[in-house]
Amino acid sequence: MPAERRDPASKARLFIPTTRERSLVRDQRQLTRSLEEVEKMKQELQNIMNSLKDKE
Template sequence: MPFEKRDPHSGAKIFIPTPSERAMVKQARELKKGLEEVEAMKAELQKLLDQAKKETS
């Protein structure tokens, strides 16, 4: 649960993420980036496989 704090000027509530929440968001971003890289490699490999099939046919 994020830390709740008041803005000294406006009195509005501000929610500050905890270190564990920041770490979780960072891991999620890294995972998404890694999955995008895997998808790109998968597409490249499929392209190479299709070329190899055409050459052998």
């Protein structure tokens, strides 16, 4: 859970992400990018397999 802080001027509550939360978000983004790359590779492989089947 983000750490709650008060803005000294406006007294508004600010929620500052912890280091753990920042690293979690970073890791989730990296995982998403990796999964997208895997999906692209799967599609390329499927295309290659289909083209080889057509040649036979």
